[in-house]
Every structure is written in structure tokens, then in C-alpha cells.
Amino acid sequence: MEHFDRLSELLMQTNKLSVELFSKVAEQYGISHAEIFLLQQIKKSPKTIGELSRLSGFPYSTISGVVSRLEAGGYVVRQKDQQDRRVVWVRLADDVEQLERRLPFLGKTYVHELFAGMTKEEVEKLCDSFRLVNSYLLKKLEEQGERERK
Missing domain, CATH: 1.10.10.10 (Winged helix-like DNA-binding domain superfamily/Winged helix DNA-binding domain)
Incomplete structure (x- = not known):
């Protein structure tokens, strides 16, 4: 936790x-x-x-x-x-x-x-992290939308 x-x-x-x-x-x-x-x-x-x-x-x-x-x-x-x-x-x-x-x-x-000041590798790592966070948040939003439609 x-x-x-x-x-x-x-x-x-x-x-x-x-x-x-x-x-x-x-x-x-x-x-x-x-x-x-x-x-x-x-x-x-x-x-x-x-x-x-x-x-x-x-x-x-x-x-x-x-x-x-x-x-x-x-x-x-x-x-x-x-x-x-x-x-x-x-x-x-x-x-x-x-x-x-x-x-x-x-x-x-x-x-x-x-x-x-960030290296190319740091930028890529940051982009990967944001993509991961966004994918989880989008999934949760979709689940909320499904619950609201029920």
C-alpha cells in the first residue's frame, strides 16, 4: 500500500x-x-x-x-x-x-x-511512465462510464 x-x-x-x-x-x-x-x-x-x-x-x-x-x-x-x-x-x-x-x-x-536538461533516455522513460499512467486512468474512466450507464 x-x-x-x-x-x-x-x-x-x-x-x-x-x-x-x-x-x-x-x-x-x-x-x-x-x-x-x-x-x-x-x-x-x-x-x-x-x-x-x-x-x-x-x-x-x-x-x-x-x-x-x-x-x-x-x-x-x-x-x-x-x-x-x-x-x-x-x-x-x-x-x-x-x-x-x-x-x-x-x-x-x-x-x-x-x-x-533531460537526456533523450530520460525523456523516453518519462514518456513511457506517462503513457502507463494515462492508460490506467483511461481504463478507470471507461469503467466509471460503464457503471453510470447501468
Whole structure:
């Protein structure tokens, strides 16, 4: 059981440190952790506020406010769907490259800089560990989903 206690501590510590680090970096650019999360999602593809709400776990009204702040900052735009005018998409105001120039920590090179001191072997070991953790967590999520459907 001691191994699982240590694992629990490390997972919580890793989460806390990564949130703290991203928050400090984001603060330098005048945006919040929630805004970073939404930008990361919208960067992949345009989303509706409802989709962003489901992905983040925050209420629709909260996400709407965060999107308004991102819109005021010139990071995103709201655009009505061509087929269904009731649907509003949230898209990047600029292309991905311009966004990453404005907010470098959203680019791929940020992770390279963050872990620059690690050897290739250490990076591979870390990636293997994260893949293992993610596979177990995904399995547990799937089990939870099956229980909820019953």
C-alpha cells in the first residue's frame, strides 16, 4: 500500500507544480489558467461554448465569461454557424503560428525548453511512465462510464 501512497503524492505534486508553473507563466502575459486551457482546446479546432464547458467541467456561464475575456484580448472570435445560426463557434482570431508568437508557452518549443536538461533516455522513460499512467486512468474512466450507464 505504501507504493500507492507515494504514487498518489507524486500525482498530486505533479499536477500542482504544472498548474502553478503554467499559471505563473500565463500571469506574465496577463491571462489566467482557465484562459490557457480554453486556448489549448480552441487551438486544436473551433469549439462551441457548450463543448468548452463539457471539456473543462466549468458551467456554461463561466466559460462564456472566459471566452469574452479572450475575445477582448484579441485571442478568439465568436462566429455564427453557416447552417444553424443558433450555434456559435469560438475560433482563434489569428492562425496558430501567430498565437504561439503572442503566447510562446502554447507552442511546442516551450516543453523542449522546460525539459532541456533531460537526456533523450530520460525523456523516453518519462514518456513511457506517462503513457502507463494515462492508460490506467483511461481504463478507470471507461469503467466509471460503464457503471453510470447501468
